[in-house]
Amino acid sequence: MKITLVAAARPNFMKIAPIIEAINNHNIHEEIIDYRLVHTGQHYDKNMSDSFFDELGIPQPNVNLNCGGGTQAEQTAHIMMAFENELAANPADLVLVVGDVTSTMACSIVAKKMAIKVAHVEAGIRSGDMLMPEEINRIVTDAITDYFFTTSDVANINLRSMGIPDERIFYVGNVMIDTLLKNRSRFRRPAVWEQLKLKEKEYLVMTLHRPSNVDEETKLKYYIDELLESSTPLPLVFPVHPRTAKILNKLGVKHNRLHLIEPLGYLEFNFLVENSKAVITDSGGITEETSIMNIPCMTLRDNTERPETISLGTNELIGADPHSIRPTMEKLFSGNWKQSKSIPLWDGNAAERIKDCILKIYGIDA
Structure with missing residues (x-):
């Protein structure tokens, strides 16, 4: 065949x-x-x-x-x-x-x-x-x-x-989890780990790619501002597409704890995720991976096609309103984030x- x-x-x-x-x-x-x-x-x-x-x-x-x-x-x-x-x-x-x-x-x-x-x-x-x-x-x-x-x-x-x-x-x-589990022992430290002096569980990772988030300039700026204000003193590491980086530069979004880096390969990116305090994302796939790695995940969307990452994983659907970020960060820092459970198959x-x-x-x- x-x-x-x-x-x-x-x-x-x-x-x-x-x-x-x-x-x-x-x-x-x-x-x-x-x-x-x-x-x-x-x-x-x-x-x-x-x-x-x-x-x-x-x-x-x-x-x-x-x-x-x-x-x-x-x-x-x-x-x-x-x-x-x-x-x-x-x-x-x-x-x-x-x-x-x-x-x-x-x-x-x-x-x-x-x-x-x-x-x-x-x-x-x-x-x-x-x-x-x-x-x-x-x-x-x-x-x-x-x-x-x-x-x-x-x-x-x-x-x-x-x-x-x-x-x-x-x-x-x-099958995404097949790949994750097979390669987990191969995750490798990216160059930015040393460059930014990152420490395990003492930084946040952010990914955004959906047009409704990155193309609406005002919303994107609010997201970044709210994250920075509510996540003190942790660095925020943002692997960002060049087009999104240009929007942030245009908006004048700069902060000594905000680190815009080039997109990373699979092994380096997942090293950052596995060692982070939490991940902020609008990606469905990342909510699956963080659930298996038991890393707190905040999804900046009003809906998800992967509800098992919420009911059994570490994902929280916090919506597209930037004002929802602060109370979610308070929950993270209180140490009360849910733990991942076994997801069938x-x-x-x-x-x-x-x-x-x-x-x-x-x-x-x-």
Whole structure:
């Protein structure tokens, strides 16, 4: 059988890596699964793409479609046209997509129009927020997917509410956690650790990337101001995209405890997270990782597609109002932050389950 694996952006690589490893381990004994790795090129910053292949042991992609840049519509169109040519030249029995980026949706549409089955890893998660491009990508992808690999029972419920029969839903766990657990012992101290004289549990990490947070200049400034005022005396380390850095410079946001640094690779960034006092973010994936590492996490959003990080993990959804930051910081410094509990199937074996499910679907003994 032939599978086309699609990767496009930073979170995709963390999800693809353990699946490739599971397939390779299977092929050592019996080479049955023939896969082709397609990088759509949706993200092209080195720390957002190329470095991940090196750090996570992912083989170089068979092809890079170089579809970065442009508006949402332009990028979707570019990916669809390029991926159609790719599949025409290299037919597959199954296209496996991961996550909820533009490439996930675009490649799924192309595959289905070419009568190729689609499997969606991380299917069924929902935020309920149609202003998020990712939510649209999730809904469209799941509307046409054939096989659904899910991370939680909430996702299973969401899919059943769409009329998806149980025999097409495979509750396998979270491949992001496979990657985290495998690489945790390899986390490495970034250069900024020494440069900023950071100490374990004596600094905060911040990440923001959603347009509603970083493109609204007044809100972004309020966020930073509130964080700095309520987090004394801890340094705030902010790996920031150059475009966001320009906005902060334009706003004159400067402080001796605010450290804007370049985006980091996977191993260095997670070293910072694991040794921090807490993380402030608007990223869904980071809420998963902090929950497993038992690091307090504050999410600057009004909704989440990963409710298990709240009910069982260390995540608190504090909303998009900057005024919610101070009382949340007071809770952190009081020492009353909740501890993480075990999240079902987030155990480092999700990719093995996915591989076994694919073999079963195609009638091949694992």
